[in-house]
Amino acid sequence: MEWTPTRAAGLARLAEFLPYAGRAYADRRNLDLGPADRSNVSALSPWLRRRLITEEEVIAAVLGRHSAAAAEKFIQEVAWRTYWKGWLELRPGTLERFNAERIALKAALERDRGLAARFARATDGATGIACFDAWVEELRSLGWIHNHARMWFASVWIFTLGLPWQLGADFFYKHLLDADPASNTLSWRWVAGLHTQGKHYLARAENIARNTAGRFAPYGQLNEAALPLAEAEPPLPAAPLAAAQRHDGGPCALLLTEEDLHPESWDLAGEVRAIAMLPSASVAVPDSPAARFSVGALDDAAARVVAHFGVPCMKVAAADLPTWLAGRGLSTLITAQAPAGLIRWQLDDLAVRLAAGGAQLIEQRRAWDDLLWPRATAGFFKLKTSLPAVIARLVLDPAQPRLL
Numbered sequence: 284m285e286w287t288p289t290r291a292a293g294l295a296r297l298a299e300f301l302p303y304a305g306r307a308y309a310d311r312r313n314l315d316l317g318p319a320d321r322s323n324v325s326a327l328s329p330w331l332r333r334r335l336i337t338e339e340e341v342i343a344a345v346l347g348r349h350s351a352a353a354a355e356k357f358i359q360e361v362a363w364r365t366y367w368k369g370w371l372e373l374r375p376g377t378l379e380r381f382n383a384e385r386i387a388l389k390a391a392l393e394r395d396r397g398l399a400a401r402f403a404r405a406t407d408g409a410t411g412i413a414c415f416d417a418w419v420e421e422l423r424s425l426g427w428i429h430n431h432a433r434m435w436f437a438s439v440w441i442f443t444l445g446l447p448w449q450l451g452a453d454f455f456y457k458h459l460l461d462a463d464p465a466s467n468t469l470s471w472r473w474v475a476g477l478h479t480q481g482k483h484y485l486a487r488a489e490n491i492a493r494n495t496a497g498r499f500a501p502y503g504q505l506n507e508a509a510l511p512l513a514e515a516e517p518p519l520p521a522a523p524l525a526a527a528q529r530h531d532g533g534p535c536a537l538l539l540t541e542e543d544l545h546p547e548s549w550d551l552a553g554e555v556r557a558i559a560m561l562p563s564a565s566v567a568v569p570d571s572p573a574a575r576f577s578v579g580a581l582d583d584a585a586a587r588v589v590a591h592f593g594v595p596c597m598k599v600a601a602a603d604l605p606t607w608l609a610g611r612g613l614s615t616l617i618t619a620q621a622p623a624g625l626i627r628w629q630l631d632d633l634a635v636r637l638a639a640g641g642a643q644l645i646e647q648r649r650a651w652d653d654l655l656w657p658r659a660t661a662g663f664f665k666l667k668t669s670l671p672a673v674i675a676r677l678v679l680d681p682a683q684p685r686l687l
């Protein structure tokens with residue numbers, strides 16, 4: 284499996300995977316056949332994460348090939364990404380708290396030799412637990428591991444190796460091609476037993492042996508009796524989602540960020556006169572597959588956006604955007620809404636500075652997010668049950684699938 288950071292490569296992988304996205308996926312998705320065989324899962328997450336390809340077009344393509352019943356499981360999995368995003372959008376404080384804890388634990392690594400040694404053994408893939416060490420190697424060399432392996436990995440990290448989940452989430456985040464604040468942080472919390480409080484995910488040797496095609500059998504090596512983690516203060520209750528913003532026409536500039544790299548499908552009412560792109564905010568390990576994917580994805584989007592709008596695109600740091608916009612005689616900058624994370628924090632600051640100069644930042648939310656994020660108030664079930672109604676609004680136009 285090769286992850287080339289272009290929309291064309293994402294669409295090609297989607298086309299290749301389509302025949303398997305129906306019942307075959309539902310039956311076999313939990314198998315981790317190893318890096319040489321990813322035929323039973325889509326491996327689309329690096330492209331979906333940045334919206335080089337969108338949820339709507341993936342689902343439309345799958346429904347063009349399979350019945351809704353056969354594709355149900357695959358569509359629900361795609362919706363897990365939306366669920367995690369929505370959940371965090373309604374409780375952004377959870378990410379801020381994770382970030383503070385992560386920084387404090389990084390500092391503890393400097394002081395606590397025992398913790399540092401255990402952390403180094405885990406991240407060097409030198410624990411002696413063959414499956415875990417192999418996943419570390421896969422993560423470092425490819426930047427991607429199977430969903431089931433991520434669950435086992437996180438569980439072994441927390442319950443067998445006794446390491447803080449926040450350091451594991453940080454390690455994943457710096458190596459994954461699809462590194463995503465919502466899916467990553469909240470999945471680690473889910474494994475730990477903090478998302479659904481008191482309900483953790485315990486990796487069992489039997490389950491690993493059964494689902495890794497005979498590659499691993501860590502019998503006697505895992506703590507299969509650990510209790511869930513607990514935290515003194517549970518996350519704050521969900522806050523209502525702010526109303527989506529919208530540009531009603533007139534000249535504007537576009538701002539591209541790595542949170543949404545398919546502006547060709549943004550619902551734009553304005554006349555695009557200039558285009559800027561925020562440099563990557565990736566914190567991936569330098570020169571890693573993840574770092575290269577991040578930069579490549581932005582370059583691909585820049586080339587496409589120029590061809591689509593017929594307007595040049597230049598990289599502009601967030602701090603320079605007010606001057607850049609004013610220099611073009613414009614006062615409206617439009618972008619796709621960035622969910623909680625580093626880009627979101629940059630845009631919050633940018634909006635204030637633009638407003639101070641009489642300009643405005645308009646963050647347009649995609650209909651997919653607007654309809655589904657408010658359903659992420661508690662567990663996945665509520666969002667899952669609203670999927671059929673949302674998908675019924677999907678126009679299955681292969682050229683540009685969209686939600687009405």
Ligand SMILES: Cc1cc2nc3c(=O)[nH]c(=O)nc-3n(C[C@H](O)[C@H](O)[C@H](O)COP(=O)(O)OP(=O)(O)OC[C@H]3O[C@@H](n4cnc5c(N)ncnc54)[C@H](O)[C@@H]3O)c2cc1C
Binds near residue numbers: 332364431455456463
């Ligand atoms: C501890 C842990 C950390 C994770 N960190 C990330 C992360 O940083 N970024 C990330 O994109 N995903 C993360 N995931 C979710 C999931 O493992 C990946 O999205 C994934 O492996 C996708 O593989 P795939 O594309 O073959 O999925 P498929 O099984 O083919 O599913 C299709 C699509 O559905 C979405 N999807 C499927 N399962 C999940 C899931 N459990 N959560 C969210 N979306 C899902 C993805 O967009 C995926 O491309 C994490 C899971 C765990 C357990």
